Amino acid sequence: MKHTVSVLVANESGVLARIASLFSRRGFNIESLSVGKTQDDHISRITIVVEGDNKVLEQLTKQLNKLIVVHKISDLTNEEVVSRGLALIKVTATAATRSEIMQIVDIFRGKIVDVSSNSIMVEITGTEEKVNAIEDLLRPFGIKELVRTGKIAMARGRK
Amino acid sequence: MGKLTGAEIFIESLYHEKVETIFGYPGGAVLPIYNVLYDAKFEHIMPHHEQGGIHAADGYARSTGKVGVCIATSGPGGTNLVTGLATAYMDSVPIVAFTGQVPRSMLGTDAFQEADITGITTPITKHNYLVQDVKDLGRIIKEAFHIASTGRPGPVLIDIPKDVLLEKCEFLYPKELNLPGYSPNYNGHSMQIKEAAKAINEAQKPVIYSGGGVIISGASDYLRQLAKKGSIPVTTTLTGLGAFDERDDLSLGMLGMHGTTEANLAVSNADLLIAIGSRFDDRVTGKLEKFAAEAKVIHIDIDPAEVGKRVEIDIPIVGDVRRILEKLNPLVEDRSREDWSKQIDNWRKLDDTEVIEKKKLSPKQIIENISDLTQGDALITTEVGQHQMWSAQFYQYTKPRSFMTSGGLGTMGYGFPAAIGVQVGNKDKNVFALAGDGSFQMNSQELATVAKNKLPINIIIFNNGYLGMVRQWQEMFYERRYSSVCLKKQDDCPPGCSSPGDHCPIMIPDFVKLAGAYGIKAKRVSKKEDVRSALEWAINSPEPILLDFIIEEEENVFPMVPPGGSLDKMVLKGDVE
Ligand SMILES: Cc1ncc(C[n+]2csc(CCOP(=O)(O)OP(=O)(O)O)c2C)c(N)n1
Ligand SMILES: [Mg+2]
Numbered sequence: 238m239k240h241t242v243s244v245l246v247a248n249e250s251g252v253l254a255r256i257a258s259l260f261s262r263r264g265f266n267i268e269s270l271s272v273g274k275t276q277d278d279h280i281s282r283i284t285i286v287v288e289g290d291n292k293v294l295e296q297l298t299k300q301l302n303k304l305i306v307v308h309k310i311s312d313l314t315n316e317e318v319v320s321r322g323l324a325l326i327k328v329t330a331t332a333a334t335r336s337e338i339m340q341i342v343d344i345f346r347g348k349i350v351d352v353s354s355n356s357i358m359v360e361i362t363g364t365e366e367k368v369n370a371i372e373d374l375l376r377p378f379g380i381k382e383l384v385r386t387g388k389i390a391m392a393r394g395r396k
Numbered sequence: 397m398g399k400l401t402g403a404e405i406f407i408e409s410l411y412h413e414k415v416e417t418i419f420g421y422p423g424g425a426v427l428p429i430y431n432v433l434y435d436a437k438f439e440h441i442m443p444h445h446e447q448g449g450i451h452a453a454d455g456y457a458r459s460t461g462k463v464g465v466c467i468a469t470s471g472p473g474g475t476n477l478v479t480g481l482a483t484a485y486m487d488s489v490p491i492v493a494f495t496g497q498v499p500r501s502m503l504g505t506d507a508f509q510e511a512d513i514t515g516i517t518t519p520i521t522k523h524n525y526l527v528q529d530v531k532d533l534g535r536i537i538k539e540a541f542h543i544a545s546t547g548r549p550g551p552v553l554i555d556i557p558k559d560v561l562l563e564k565c566e567f568l569y570p571k572e573l574n575l576p577g578y579s580p581n582y583n584g585h586s587m588q589i590k591e592a593a594k595a596i597n598e599a600q601k602p603v604i605y606s607g608g609g610v611i612i613s614g615a616s617d618y619l620r621q622l623a624k625k626g627s628i629p630v631t632t633t634l635t636g637l638g639a640f641d642e643r644d645d646l647s648l649g650m651l652g653m654h655g656t657t658e659a660n661l662a663v664s665n666a667d668l669l670i671a672i673g674s675r676f677d678d679r680v681t682g683k684l685e686k687f688a689a690e691a692k693v694i695h696i697d698i699d700p701a702e703v704g705k706r707v708e709i710d711i712p713i714v715g716d717v718r719r720i721l722e723k724l725n726p727l728v729e730d731r732s733r734e735d736w737s738k739q740i741d742n743w744r745k746l747d748d749t750e751v752i753e754k755k756k757l758s759p760k761q762i763i764e765n766i767s768d769l770t771q772g773d774a775l776i777t778t779e780v781g782q783h784q785m786w787s788a789q790f791y792q793y794t795k796p797r798s799f800m801t802s803g804g805l806g807t808m809g810y811g812f813p814a815a816i817g818v819q820v821g822n823k824d825k826n827v828f829a830l831a832g833d834g835s836f837q838m839n840s841q842e843l844a845t846v847a848k849n850k851l852p853i854n855i856i857i858f859n860n861g862y863l864g865m866v867r868q869w870q871e872m873f874y875e876r877r878y879s880s881v882c883l884k885k886q887d888d889c890p891p892g893c894s895s896p897g898d899h900c901p902i903m904i905p906d907f908v909k910l911a912g913a914y915g916i917k918a919k920r921v922s923k924k925e926d927v928r929s930a931l932e933w934a935i936n937s938p939e940p941i942l943l944d945f946i947i948e949e950e951e952n953v954f955p956m957v958p959p960g961g962s963l964d965k966m967v968l969k970g971d972v973e
Contacts, residue, residue: 247577251514251526258518292704299701305523305543308577 239268240294241320241390244283244301245275245309252306256283259304265289265297269322271387280308284389313390320390323362325350326372329379330357338378345371356381402530402561403428406494407436409537412569415465417441417456417820419449423469424509425496428561441820441849444841446473448813450480451839454489455814458800459775460821461614463545464491470498471509474555475516479807481551482520486804487635488612490549492540499559500528514555522550530563535570542573547580548699549612580698584715584723591711592670592694593727599668599692601736602628605651605680608635608803609673609697609717611796616640618721619672625725627733629740631659633674635803638793643772648740652680653957654785657966658743660957664964665739666691673697673717676706677804686962696720747955747968756948757924759783759858763790765928766828766856769935774826775818777801779811779835781865783858785953787830809838812855816842819851826935828854833883833903834863843914846940854934855916855942857907860949861896868952872967896949911942918942 246252253272260267268286275282287297294312301307313320330338335357342349342359345367351358361371365388372383400408406429410418417439422430433440443449446468453464464484468477474495484491498507514524523543525536533556540552596602610619610632616639623630623646630640631648640647651659663669669691674680681687684706694711695703703712713720763786766774772794778784778801793799800818802810815829836857846853858864867881878894885893886901911918921930921943934941954969 250528254515255518262519296701296705303522303699303701305575305577 238288238290239314240287240289241313241318241388242285242287242294242298243311243313243390244285244307245280246283247306247308248274248279248281249306252281253283255304255306256301259300263296263300265293269387271389273389284387286388311392313392317393318390319393320364320388321362322365322368322386322388323360324368324372324383324385326359326361326375326380327382328357328359328375329355329381331355334378338375341371341374347371398566399564400567401428401432401564402527402533402556403432405530405533405565405567406537406556406561407432408567409534409569410438410465413463413537413541415463418465418467419443419453419456419817420467421446421449421469421473423473423496425470425498425558426467426473426494426561428558429467429494429496439820441816441845443813443816444844445839446476447480447809448816448839448842448845450477450491450493451483451807451810451813452817452820452845453491453493454480454484454810455777455800455817456821457484457489457491457817458487458814459797459818461797462490462821463541464489464817465494466491467494468496469509470496470513470558471511473509474511474513477553478516478520479805479809481517481553483802483805483807483810484551485520485522487608487802488549489551490544491551492537492544493551493553495553495555496561497526497555497557500557501559503557513553517553520551521553524553524555526555527557527560530560530565533560534567538570539573539575542575543578547578548609581700581714582698582716582719584696584713584720586723588711588713589720589724590727592696592713593724595668595692595694595711596626596628596670597729600733601666602626602668602670602733603648603662603666603691604628604630604670604672605633605663605674606630606636606639606672607633607674610636610639611673613673613698613717614796615673615718615721616796618718618725620644621725622721622728625730626728627731627737628670629662629737631655631663633677633680633803634788634801636674637788638796638798641794642792643794645737650788651963652677653682653959654789654953654955655957655963656744656789657746657955657968658740660955660963660966661743661746662740663688664690664962669693671695671697672721675702681706681963682957683960683962686964747970754948754951757922757927757945759786759947759951760790761924762856762858762927762931762945762947763787763830765931767791769928769931770826770828772798774798774828775800775822776828776830777811777815777818778830779832779838780806780808781832781835781863782860782868782951782953783830783832783864785865786858808832808835812836813839813842813845815853815855816845816849816851819853820849826854827852828856830856831858832864833857833859833861833907836907837905840910843911843916847914847916851940852938853940855911855940857942857944858947859903859907859944860947860951861900861903862949864951865953867950871950871952872956872958907942907944916940916942918944920944920946922946
């Protein structure tokens with residue numbers, strides 16, 4: 238099962254290395270990871286998507302908690318959350334296929350951010366499923382290049 | 397206090413932390429520290445290898461309960477600390493290790509003697525720091541001592557660039573700590589403690605499985621109280637030896653791979669296992685599914701990550717062992733458990749087979765004599781191997797902090813330098829370094845440290861001419877194909893020789909002559925009748941003494957639970973001889 242874990246860490250050098258070292262040493266399987274600032278300059282948020290059962294998640298949480306640089310861990314898996322990822326996809330586009338591609342992008346409320354004589358670059362944000370879906374639909378046209386960010390997530394409401 | 401250099405701040409901070417003894421080795425990057433140490437009031441012990449220095453700091457810490465402090469220079473100085481840090485990390489020993497680093501402007505350039513020591517040591521330290529600004533140094537040192545010695549203790553490393561040591565700033569040792577990511581939980585959950593008491597009061601066949609955590613938290617008295625009150629037998633792990641007086645009727649001795657029959661069978665048949673400050677190491681549990689298979693399990697430990705890591709726990713209690721036992725004991729009913737203790741007494745007899753007299757000395761005789769002569773009052777360190785297990789089995793431990801051994805990492809080369817730290821921290825105690833002939837050679841350069849500091853350590857070599865523990869495994873599991881375990885083997889020996897005897901070349905080195913080279917008095921002992929007098933000579937001598945005991949080459953450690961086997965399937969001495 239996939240878990241989304243949000244980790245608040247001290248914003249200082251070497252933090253990511255500590256976390257990466259812990260994951261590789263203990264054999265935790267990271268699906269995606271994203272790091273960024275928070276409203277507090279001293280604190281960064283790392284959102285980790287990890288594969289494993291509840292026991293794996295429990296060990297991961299406990300081991301992460303032992304790192305002095307880790308301030309707080311929340312498991313967002315069963316929470317009401319808004320989660321997003323971003324992808325840039327460069328698709329082969331000919332005069333014949335261009336409008337069909339643009340239609341698909343439109344349905345997904347994506348954006349065309351660059352056009353050349355033989356390709357189109359698409360920007361898409363959304364849940365993992367949404368990004369997967371557009372990727373699947375664009376694949377038959379020929380994906381020249383693709384880049385995706387890790388997932389970021391935040392609990393809804395007053396929390 | 398005005399402006400101080402980083403090196404002066406280092407010294408002042410150590411005064412604030414009440415450090416008395418430092419184990420350090422100089423070098424280019426720590427020259428500024430050594431310049432101020434010249435006038436400082438610390439006892440500074442210089443080992444002859446940084447690994448010796450950090451093991452000494454470890455022995456000092458384990459035997460005194462204080463934080464061990466060591467210093468090494470950048471690059472190779474730092475990398476020589478690695479084994480010592482990993483050893484201390486595995487056994488939760490509080491150490492603060494300082495390393496010099498190349499100046500900040502040269503970091504990351506592969507400068508002379510640059511090594512990324514914080515990167516290298518991240519997985520083997522509780523925490524580490526690279527000091528980027530002299531203004532942070534005092535705070536970092538304060539945090540490091542706090543982190544090393546509280547919660548589940550462990551080593552902390554502070555890497556200080558040389559230019560930080562030279563830079564000046566206003567110095568004020570911080571009063572408060574600000575560590576939002578660090579707050580060990582000391583007070584166990586009271587509902588859980590009540591649950592545990594109920595389980596204990598209901599149990600017919602309870603066993604306490606006590607680990608190093610009991611010693612670290614200073615809970616031996618409470619452990620005794622608990623055991624006595626509920627008539628609960630106590631078995632300890634290797635690093636837990638000494639937490640419970642082995643002269644007590646309730647003592648089962650050590651459990652696990654080389655544990656006693658009574659300990660392993662009691663755990664296998666228990667209806668309640670009370671794990672205190674222990675972590676279900678594979679050398680303890682054997683086959684996990686069979687470990688205490690009949691028992692409900694209570695686990696008391698300060699590290700939440702240990703609770704439920706290897707074994708499902710019925711009643712977990714996270715917190716400081718001493719505080720928890722303090723609250724638990726009053727809830728435990730006074731009662732006897734006669735059937736259970738009778739059953740256990742029968743298991744004690746299983747291993748009573750008469751030992752066949754052999755030509756050479758038996759390690760048992762030597763260690764029992766040490767035990768008898770010192771009445772459990774000596775401080776013992778060991779290396780790793782058969783002699784380590786014999787030391788665990790045949791010395792009668794009576795006090796916490798009296799047995800220093802590398803349990804988790806199993807570091808050959810630990811025990812002898814550790815004994816230096818033990819003796820330095822316990823000047824009036826009898827210290828014994830019980831060493832295998834193989835392990836001793838991993839750090840024998842520390843004979844110089846012993847000699848120069850006139851440390852009256854009793855160095856006991858168990859000379860079996862073998863890397864005995866490995867040889868035992870080759871004998872038992874690899875058809876006696878002795879591969880790279882004979883310490884006497886030379887290039888003109890017949891290939892594939894697996895039979896020691898009078899035809900063998902002499903042992904290199906001659907340990908008596910080696911000691912002599914350092915001006916240390918030594919004796920070789922090969923006759924049974926000389927064992928006791930040699931030991932008396934060593935104990936009564938105010939100087940260091942080395943005794944080279946020539947023991948039976950192919951003696952084995954029993955009982956033994958074969959690796960991966962279950963604890964109730966032990967191989968006993970009587971089964972094989
Ligand atoms: C640094 C290190 N290297 C290798 C080992 C593997 N090892 C475990 S016990 C042992 C043999 C130790 O021989 P010795 O010190 O003579 O002790 P004995 O078993 O003969 O009592 C070896 C090689 C180890 N534990 N540590
Ligand atoms: Mg040996």
